[in-house]
Amino acid sequence: MPVPQDQPAGTPAAQHGHAHAHPHRHAHGSEHHHHEPAGQAGGAPARNFADIRSLLLASRLNEWVKQKAVAVFSRLARAEGKVHGIPPEQVHFHEVGAVDSIVDIVGACVALDLLGRPRVWASAFTDGQGHVQCAHGRMPVPVPATLEVIAERGAPLSQCEEPFELVTPTGAALVAELAERFGPFEGLRPVKVGHGLGTRELDSRPNLLRAVLAEPVVVSGDGERDEVAVLETNLDDCSPEVLGHLMEDLLGAGALDVFHTAVQMKKNRPGVLVTVLCAPERAEEFARRLVIETSAFGVRQTMARRLKLRRDWVTVDTPYGPIDVKEGWLGNRRVQQSPEFASCREAARRHGVPLRRVYAAALRALALLEPNATAVPTESGAGETRQSSGVSNKETGRSDGR
Secondary structure, eight states: OOOOTTSOSSOOGGGGTSOOSOOOSSOTTSOOOOOBOTTOSTTSOOEEHHHHHHHHHTSSSOHHHHHHHHHHHHHHHHHHHHHHTSOGGGOEESSTTSHHHHHHHHHHHHHHHHTTOOOOEEOOEEEOOSEEEETTEEEESSOHHHHHHHHHHTOOEEEOSOSSOOSOHHHHHHHHHHOSEEOOOOSEEEEEEEEEEOSSOOSSSOOEEEEEEEEEOOOBTTBEEEEEEEEEEEESSOOHHHHHHHHHHHHHTTOSEEEEEEEEEGGGEEEEEEEEEEOGGGHHHHHHHHHHHSSOSOOEEEEEEEEEOEEEEEEEEETTEEEEEEEEEETTEEEEEEEOHHHHHHHHHHHTOOHHHHHHHHHHHHHHHSSSOEEEEOTTSOEEEEOOOOOOOSSOSEEOOO
């Protein structure tokens, strides 16, 4: 990729001494500014989205890396454009336009390409709080562009007590584009682990980014079996706001599932049965959180055996772009197929169409992959029959074991 003459070529991310999703050229203990509209770059070179896209597309990178890198910058441009009230094409990138930042973004895409383009999972975004000094003045953390990136992706976000910006717009865009889904590490066996360390000392947690290369857990011939803890408590005097907050917190902390069931309790009071599924070794932790966070005076705990279908992931092409589809396998038999909600939702938002239309398009694409005729819903809701037409699946054999 050609190096513009107004930037030094010897400042890739590797010279920072670590690799992480924070590709800005500044000392990590200092405050900084982000992408800016034209004329606010503080005298440093500024490039708009079209310039960066042309630079990437004209490079000798392979097509997959080019498209992924452009997609990351596109997310940034959409977010910054929305914040500043201008079209994405008019957004000028000051720090992100620097060569080392482009190398960081491209480097992440190249790394995935060299690893065979594995599926990417990510935990929830965790940002700090307080304010950061930007070119536009003091901004709240998370900064507006970061929030826009995360909101567009529909990714989970929490805040910790650190009074710093821990998620930048660039880091958020990288994860939002590369991660297929967000959730706990489950059903996978770690193979290799890498860490990137930051220079700033945080009070409540280590300043590091961890990447884990993992493979699906090998399951028995008729499905995967495991054991989970089931925690239950009945509540008739707890605010719905508290229950909603509790559900988000428990799921964010790694609970396998949390759900509420309406029940009729003693003294003829309507109430809620709160049920939490979690790994057995974490049952005590979650039980304590239930009695601390709610009005519960006790929590019931039982153990339950589970039979889980082996889960694979395929991608089907639709008029709204590629859609992830979850498949459930019992031994050698595929017994479930379901378009992934997050993938459908993102496509629906991107194209401005109803979610059900994207869902129906994914089901029709699935029917084309079947060797036999399959009835699928049309956009009008009626069923139609499609025959196999030789359309092949782009990605096969993907499994998360969840």
